[in-house]
Amino acid sequence: MSGRVSIVGLGPGDEDLVTPQVRAVLAEATDVVGYFPYVARVAERDGLTLHGSDNRVEIDRSQHALQMAAEGKNVVVVSSGDPGVFAMAAAVFEALEAGPAAWLNLRIDVLPGITAMLAASARAGAPLGHDFCAINLSDNLKPWDLIEKRLRLAAEADFAMAFYNPRSKSRPEGFEKTLEILKDACGDDRPVIFARNVSRDDETLKVVPLSQTTADMADMRTMVLVGSSTTRIIKRDQGDIIYTPRSVS
Amino acid sequence: MSGRVSIVGLGPGDEDLVTPQVRAVLAEATDVVGYFPYVARVAERDGLTLHGSDNRVEIDRSQHALQMAAEGKNVVVVSSGDPGVFAMAAAVFEALEAGPAAWLNLRIDVLPGITAMLAASARAGAPLGHDFCAINLSDNLKPWDLIEKRLRLAAEADFAMAFYNPRSKSRPEGFEKTLEILKDACGDDRPVIFARNVSRDDETLKVVPLSQTTADMADMRTMVLVGSSTTRIIKRDQGDIIYTPRSVS
Known part of the structure; x- marks a missing residue:
């Protein structure tokens, strides 16, 4: 089974602003990575590991997400707002470009969110x-x-x-x-x-x-x-x- | 009962990009107004009247929405994408500012969407x-x-x-x-x-x-x-x- 990374936006805070598309991807994830307060918005459940990390370690976090996906995990990277607006999508692509060539074969999706x-x-x-x-x-x-x-x-x-x-x-x-x-x-x-x-x-x-x-x-x-x-x-x-x-x- | 106007964004097209917040407001609407193809995205049901109109009649449409709300209706104005980005929110406020003073007492909400x-x-x-x-x-x-x-x-x-x-x-x-x-x-x-x-x-x-x-x-x-x-x-x-x-x- 090949792993994947979904980089998703949780919106600004109200759970009613999270898109069904993002909810569906979170429901199938094996691992969620992100800044602590955003990971805290994801409900715990069996089969899901939450990996909260501190601010300003976006590249470490991105490498971790890509590495887990390379090992076959279904990884979701969470951002507040929209992941493409001053958030995690660019960081993941920076890590991807600087990383092992094998990562280029991973499935990577960006799922938009309501930006602040x-x-x-x-x-x-x-x-x-x-x-x-x-x-x-x-x-x-x-x-x-x-x-x-x-x-x-x-x-x-x-x-x-x-x-x-x-x-x-x-x-x-x-x-x-x-x-x-x-x-x-x-x-x-x-x-x-x-x-x-x-x-x-x-x-x-x-x-x-x-x-x-x-x-x-x-x-x-x-x-x-x-x-x-x-x-x-x-x-x-x-x-x-x-x-x-x-x-x- | 006092009416209200909700100006909502349906996102770019995929129904899984419509927020639960917008779904909830649509479920309680008595009237939906908007450009034909966007109104066509709203499911018909008893108690709901769909008012599709042509492109470039944004002010007429806005006046119609405000007038119906003044008559006690629960009106939803639909836009594609986000209603605040080159869409219906500004048009409704233009009509509001130019309209009868009584409209200023209406409840008016803007609900964001995934912009294109x-x-x-x-x-x-x-x-x-x-x-x-x-x-x-x-x-x-x-x-x-x-x-x-x-x-x-x-x-x-x-x-x-x-x-x-x-x-x-x-x-x-x-x-x-x-x-x-x-x-x-x-x-x-x-x-x-x-x-x-x-x-x-x-x-x-x-x-x-x-x-x-x-x-x-x-x-x-x-x-x-x-x-x-x-x-x-x-x-x-x-x-x-x-x-x-x-x-x-």
């Missing part, structure tokens, strides 16, 4: 309803200069923006610089959405005009969305709606 | 594994100059790119111009992915070096993904994998 920016966008209304970009603000794996360049060009292009990993304890200054760049480049008071733990019981959603944003409004569990110049707010007693119209005129 | 770019990305590997942008190439609702500006800035920012609505019969020249701009701005031979009817039985996936792309490779049912300068191809007998590493170095 779309869950956050849905909660707020439709801030990404027009052209937008997604930027990982972590500078662990890319130079800060490149992030800054992308922020300035994204503002010039008038994209709505979605920021993943906005702020960690170890490098809190990045998000502060991000807000400075945006205040300088965007000028006007466009809405910024801070969606923390979106779709979970302790979800919070804050909408703040850009000029009033401060870096401490985000942490690593916050998805940050920034409107384009055309993004609008519909004021309502039961919660404002933020949306970007389809038309620019 | 993430389904296409998953099929190809992880081409959106690093920073990326999403652009609607239709110039129905925005001037072509703005699309061109965004394409050039996105190339300068070295984003991977996802193009929705690349090419219609009525304006085939837009995608041809898009490819010309990219060939000029990107220079090197980055991979372009043409994913047609992704996740459906008749899905096709083609990967073509940018220099060899031609406009007739896409139609309105094609999702086009363009790699960044760091996007890589892993050659395999059982199908190549396209992915963008997490690191730029």
Whole structure:
């Protein structure tokens, strides 16, 4: 029997956002690997081994998954959100490319999930309803200069923006610089959405005009969305709606 | 009883990509509105009225949904993919903002779905594994100059790119111009992915070096993904994998 690796997205947290496709693959897995809190979302059962690991060991974890598959296991690599958006799919392919040639014969599937920016966008209304970009603000794996360049060009292009990993304890200054760049480049008071733990019981959603944003409004569990110049707010007693119209005129 | 509107995403086509959250809302709906082929994906049952309508009548459809909700109905507006990405959520909010004040008291929810770019990305590997942008190439609702500006800035920012609505019969020249701009701005031979009817039985996936792309490779049912300068191809007998590493170095 030949093994396989499925790289799946569990969505942002609400179990009702996990696709039936992902559920079906999890039901047949022999081994599940991933970051501890995501593996903890998979129910234990006979015949299934859960392999939780720490953050920042994505390549080790990927090698482990591929090695187990090479030994005939049915391995599922779990990510939060979508596995192809700043998550495990790219890491597994990096490990695959650097690994033994035999791994190239493995069956490898990527199964999409609801990524955090779309869950956050849905909660707020439709801030990404027009052209937008997604930027990982972590500078662990890319130079800060490149992030800054992308922020300035994204503002010039008038994209709505979605920021993943906005702020960690170890490098809190990045998000502060991000807000400075945006205040300088965007000028006007466009809405910024801070969606923390979106779709979970302790979800919070804050909408703040850009000029009033401060870096401490985000942490690593916050998805940050920034409107384009055309993004609008519909004021309502039961919660404002933020949306970007389809038309620019 | 007060009515409500749920604006939901049915995903790209595979029924196993519809979230349980969306299934639950559909099960309780009294009325479903949307573009004919999307409404056709909802099973008929007693107590449910299906209201399919033609393309390009998004505002009429939105008004109809809001009006029915104001009359106490439990209305679901269906989109393909995710409702917040070039789909019905923005249209409903445009109609809401322009409509009677009483509509502001309605309960309105947006339920996310698997958007086409993430389904296409998953099929190809992880081409959106690093920073990326999403652009609607239709110039129905925005001037072509703005699309061109965004394409050039996105190339300068070295984003991977996802193009929705690349090419219609009525304006085939837009995608041809898009490819010309990219060939000029990107220079090197980055991979372009043409994913047609992704996740459906008749899905096709083609990967073509940018220099060899031609406009007739896409139609309105094609999702086009363009790699960044760091996007890589892993050659395999059982199908190549396209992915963008997490690191730029």
